[in-house]
Amino acid sequence: MISEVPVSEGFVGNGVEWSAYPHADSEEAEWGYLMTDEKLRRVFERLDYMKPRIVRIMDVAAWRYYKGVDAQGEPLLDFACDEVRMVCRLLEYCQSRGITVLIGDYGVPGFWGYAGGIDRVDDPRYIDMTTRYLTYLKRERGFDCIRYYIITNEPNGDWACTRGDWEQWKRGIALMHASFERAGLDIGISAPDAVEMSENPASQYPTGREWVEQTVAQMDSLVDQYNIHCYADWAFIRDGSFQRHFEQVARIIRPTGKKMIFGEIGGWYHSGEMGELYRQRVAEKPFASEDSQLFTYDYVYGIDAADVLIQAMKAGWHGASAWMLDDAMHTINDLGARDQLKVWGFWNSLGKELTGDPAEEEIRPWFFTWSLLCRYFPPGMAICNPEKDRPGEGLRIVAGQSAAGTTIVLLNASEQPRTFRLKCAVVGADEMDLYEYMPEGYRTDEKSFPVASGRVAASEIRCGDYLVEMPGRSFRLLTNVNPE
Template structure:
């Protein structure tokens, strides 16, 4: 009898342990940020294939662009960074007096207009900018500095043409030059030159009555140029101190190693950088963002791939073909939001956009994109034109975290190692994104006061398989009612995977 009682007690104890409810992760009611801008892409105007006179000829035809448009119609980028070089477009040298010769009615400018026209039709915020002054790219005229009045004047004429004559009011911000803190930049990290150029450009835009403000500082914040007066972070600080009256959006770049991302150190660092900007009340975004695999076992694999991929330049990310990049980029993106940032632009949309040094070498492509629109023409393999895995996670984050949202963190998630949750709400609905960067599965009850009455679609990105349609666009795997999430909905998310829940209506 005693033996039976002991067995019964043990059974009850084990049953009780087995039925212990999972911990609850509840989304806070106080936002970490408001007036969210949204995520998007870097979209250059195909300088090597934009016209009959381009290095590759006119390969980026309207048919090719239609494929890109269709894919972006699904992604719905909220921001697009369009960087260029004057000599690739409208700058045709200088006359005998050293004055710039400009031509806005040429095929190269028409290609830019096609991109801007898509952005205008779809209400996308555009950050327009220049990769560097003409002299830096070897064009004649000795226009070598961003504070050269000729550079200011010709740029203002071009932007005025795009806004006033072509009607591209989608251009909201201007970037005077790419990554000015770097020793690779046309400014070589010279703060005073860059600052003066920004001031001159802002004044010229104001005189032309262009409703465009500066995006600053556009630096690689983690990079410190020993020849520069300031570190990367200090460029951000000094922009706030010296140029806030001219700045409409604060903009930095980051390329982070996967260990920095997976550990959560990325979020901690950029939460601190964000505190530098937050008192201004201005939005803060990542103008370029991407991940690296340079260390440990994955670093070794990366080196092997570089050696065996004949068409890729050293400035490539060859894990774009792999499932893991989709998780790491989603992780990075979620961490930007949890740290209070307002959006991020992926580097980059399409492998057909850039080569190393932008010299047009077909065996020196910058492989970073969601696809290569010219895979057939450049590599002889149409498979490179197919959508790659990381489109799944990035497109969902861009599509369903909509402009104007309030962004929320959970009240607690610390008990789950490398689990990150972020949510957004608007008047029409809510979205919750979850990434498990851990090596084990996590189970918890998820609770949020969901906006909107519609059920939430559930999307899963897991290594064993993720559902897409005939266009390779994400497909939801399940639904859950708003009432169930409000009360607490049990979620199991596998190791190294991503999940998104949303009832945001998309037109």
């Protein structure tokens, strides 16, 4: 029986990390102008099926509008360049589809080796030029889809531009918040954007958990949305530890009454036999960097990625964006090396150009499950768990309900088949579409978009007569939501 008492309300929605192709956005880019209108149209078509509800667009000012400093050390900015136009193409898409955008910086220009001495997030020049850029995008270009700003990526890490310097980061947030208010910008701060399960002994607050706690304790008045990152190992996902862990984190944030999301989320295969196979695959892919998820080509990641997202929803979080949309976006250290691609995407838009293999441009299996979890959980839903929820037993069940209808997801993370009767107070139309992602196969159309395998009467579910037989490592989604 699925409870009618929600674990969260006002669901924000699930989505993706979508960068503006920094190596392929102009003739001057490392790869030249490869992300043409034709390439973008295909990405747009695929996203039109997925219907991401949130998109995280991270950047570096010097990849776009920052052109160094003048003789007085003041930033030189150009908002009319090709690189900014590429960002605007992504924002035009998000604006036209009503997608909530989180925009931000991977780090200050100096951290990325650009001249000008802008090396800290609390540098007033960084604050001012960011405010001017966002004013251009939001006010002059009309991109109201930009709702939140992230001052820097993963600030608690020793790899970040802040190197875990809490006081620098805190001052930067306060200065940016004040600058937005002076400019009349309706953009909230999303924070801490920390990797919650990481440690940095050099930081004043060495654990990611402490960064969450201290953001709530010291900075809640400045923060409009809470956002963290997690890349969980496959074993941590499959035994239900992810849900239990992040239920604890949610309890820290929930008293603020603000939305909490995963700005980046994904799964790793680092341990055991899966880890050995992963390392073998990296060695066999000449274009893939070690920072890759080479199981995106396989059925298995469609289950594990869906599992981590479902557990996030079950733990009371309001949404998550997948790392990442497209292999054509990033390389190690973003130097543009073609043999150091970050292979994490649902496809590689430049597969032929970068790897010589057009098959890399095809949609990969995990698109099936992730797109359904974006498409059929629209914003505003109340998310509900079974009355007797046992994360450690491998069966994940979660439902979303709103005026749009009801969506129910069932995932068997274990190797053993499970049989049970499903009962839920379904709202909406009586006929529910059934999508199935099974070890023996799954249905897609000629574009590789998911196709329903059947229909189920909601009346069967309402009265508890619907018998479910779940093979090991399988996924089902039932919905009467019309996402159009």
